[in-house]
Amino acid sequence: MRTDFSFADAVVLEAPKVSVVIPTHNRANDLGRSIRSVLSQSFVDFELIVVDDASTDSTENIVKSFSDPRIQYQKLDNNVGGAEARNIGVGLSSSEIIAFQDSDDEWRPEKLEKMMALLHRDDSLGGAFSSYIKVNGRRCSIMPNLSEFDESNIFESMLKRNVVGTPTLVIRKKVFYEVGGFDSGMKRYQDWDLAIRLSKISKLKMVLEPLVIANTTEGSISSDVSSHLSALLRIYEKHGADIDRxxxxxxxxxxxxxxxxxxxxxxxxxxxxxxxxxxxxxxxxxxxxxxxxxxxxxxxxxxxxxxxxxxx
Incomplete structure (x- = not known):
């Protein structure tokens, strides 16, 4: 039995600085691009946790085609939805900082490096997020609309508009658990609801530079008006007292x-x-x-x- 450990072994045994969580369900055609954008980051000290939400396509083969040891793959027996899949991914993480990615989006190579530098410089930050480029067919736009965003009062800005894209968010795990994680009962706007709860108890910082490319793909729930209505009603039910002030x-x-x-x-x-x-x-x-x-x-x-x- 080997009992001597080299310095390299010790580095490997340390927890990574950040855990990246990707939930996915039947996105085999897009997932590889998303994973490659994470693996291509200039900041390399991370683990990548792919939570396969009971996919029935070739998702598992896509994940296992990557030989990078930083990747963990967890397949769920039953479909639980994106919010709960993210919660499960956080539960599997070994880092104190969590980053979220979507299976059909792309990170720019410096995304993690810039976000981690922010959190490293300011221990009072509970999390950080950035602008992103929204791609819908041939149309591109930078989100959110900064004319409606007031960094001096992020909580009220969050209550007015959904200004946080989940793939832009990097958060301290203790704050994530303090607010209760994602609401698994919501089919849509889980990111918005989480951001409202985060901004109410914690200091957040926005990076103006767009660090994520968000692709609107076929089958996206964003085109479902009924889910839009039910999610709005749920957010108002939870945060109406603050809104009505x-x-x-x-x-x-x-x-x-x-x-x-x-x-x-x-x-x-x-x-x-x-x-x-x-x-x-x-x-x-x-x-x-x-x-x-x-x-x-x-x-x-x-x-x-x-x-x-x-x-x-």
Missing amino acids: SPKLRAEWLFKRGDALLRCGDSSGRALLFRALTRNPVSYKFVILFVSSLFGCSGYRAVYDYLLRLRN
């Missing part, structure tokens, strides 16, 4: 809920739009969409889609 936020959330109801074919959303308009009558968005709601749900959706095309 600000008249502007209250008006914004009346609009969000009314808009989602109308796009789902529920005309009761018109009353919420009217209440939003009376609380913020200078918003041209509220005026235009309230007037369009007078033509029924189909008329509302037509105007909404037209405005969306103009914005894009």
Whole structure:
């Protein structure tokens, strides 16, 4: 039996500085690109935990085609959803800092290095996130819209808009557990809900440089209006007390809920739009969409889609 250990052995036995968690479900066509972007990082002291959420395609073969010893592969017997798969990945991690990646997105090579440097310089930071490039077909845009982001009051900015993309987020594990991790009951906006809870108890920092390329792929839940509505209602249920303290936020959330109801074919959303308009009558968005709601749900959706095309 070998009992002598070299310095190299000791380095290998130390926990990596950061654990990267990728949940995936039937994304074999995109997963390899995502994994390569992590393995190509300039910061190399990490472990990569791929949580296969009961895929039925060739996901396992894709992961095992990489020979890098930093990769761990965990296949789940039952599909639990992205939020719980991430929670499971954090539970498997050996590092005190966690980074999240999505199976259809790409990191820029310096992503981890820049985020880890931030956390290393400031022990008071609970986490950090960055801008990202959103790619949808031939259209590209930098997210989030910084005109609506106030770094001096990140909590209120989080309550207003979803400004954190999960693949941009690097967080201390103790803070992640302190806020309870991802809400596995939410099919959508788990990142937004987590960011709200994080910003309420912890200091966060935003990097303006886009360090992630987020690809909108076929089958993405982001196009599901019903999931959009249910997630909004869940976030308001959890954070409504904080939202309603600000008249502007209250008006914004009346609009969000009314808009989602109308796009789902529920005309009761018109009353919420009217209440939003009376609380913020200078918003041209509220005026235009309230007037369009007078033509029924189909008329509302037509105007909404037209405005969306103009914005894009």
